[in-house]
Amino acid sequence: MAYTLLKAAGQKVGASRVEEDCLGEAKTIIDTAAREEVELHLPFDHICSTEFNEKAGDIEVFEDAIKPGFMGLDIGPKTQHRYAEIIKKAKTIVWNGPMGVFEWDPFKIGTKHIAEAIAEATAAGATSIVGGGDSAAAMEAFGLSDAVSHVSTGGGASLAMLSGKALPALEVLDDA
Numbered sequence: 001m002a003y004t005l006l007k008a009a010g011q012k013v014g015a016s017r018v019e020e021d022c023l024g025e026a027k028t029i030i031d032t033a034a035r036e037e038v039e040l041h042l043p044f045d046h047i048c049s050t051e052f053n054e055k056a057g058d059i060e061v062f063e064d065a066i067k068p069g070f071m072g073l074d075i076g077p078k079t080q081h082r083y084a085e086i087i088k089k090a091k092t093i094v095w096n097g098p099m100g101v102f103e104w105d106p107f108k109i110g111t112k113h114i115a116e117a118i119a120e121a122t123a124a125g126a127t128s129i130v131g132g133g134d135s136a137a138a139m140e141a142f143g144l145s146d147a148v149s150h151v152s153t154g155g156g157a158s159l160a161m162l163s164g165k166a167l168p169a170l171e172v173l174d175d176a
Contacts, residue, residue, distance in 0.1 A: 001097065002043050003072055005030065009101035014048065014066035041086060045076025047100065047107060067172055074100025084117035093128040094162065096155045098138045111138050119147035122175035131158030 003016035006025035047164050048070040051057030067114045099110035121125045128148040132155025139145045152158050
């Protein structure tokens with residue numbers, strides 16, 4: 001999702017995964033945030049590789065523009081630090097989606113850093129909701145599932161509920 005937003009903002013994203021059919025919607029999000037004076041915290045440095053592969057390809061860190069032929073596979077160290085600082089100050093945290101390809105050693109540090117920041121914020125009194133199968137798997141892989149308020153594999157359902165959409169299964173429970 002980040003590279004779609006970055007491309008819509010005019011950044012060079014190399015061969016990073018971009019949802020081309022969502023660029024218009026991404027531009028609308030960026031424009032709305034600017035108009036409403038809401039800060040979007042998009043990654044500003046990236047751990048990149050020339051191949052989508054754990055053990056092959058050249059790996060480099062790029063600030064802002066990603067060179068052609070490279071794809072972003074994790075957030076960079078400066079973005080990790082900035083995001084962790086924001087999270088540690090939060091009172092409510094909703095996390096849906098890892099920062100990179102956390103299943104592969106070269107690209108897991110960003111997700112691990114964010115998971116640890118969420119656990120630290122939770123220990124300090126924040127309410128933290130981790131939703132989605134990949135995010136839940138990351139919390140489990142890093143041994144932090146018990147360090148947050150709630151973990152759910154239902155990422156899409158969690159986001160739908162938080163946006164105010166009615167969920168049929170919950171409506172049945174409400175009526176009981």
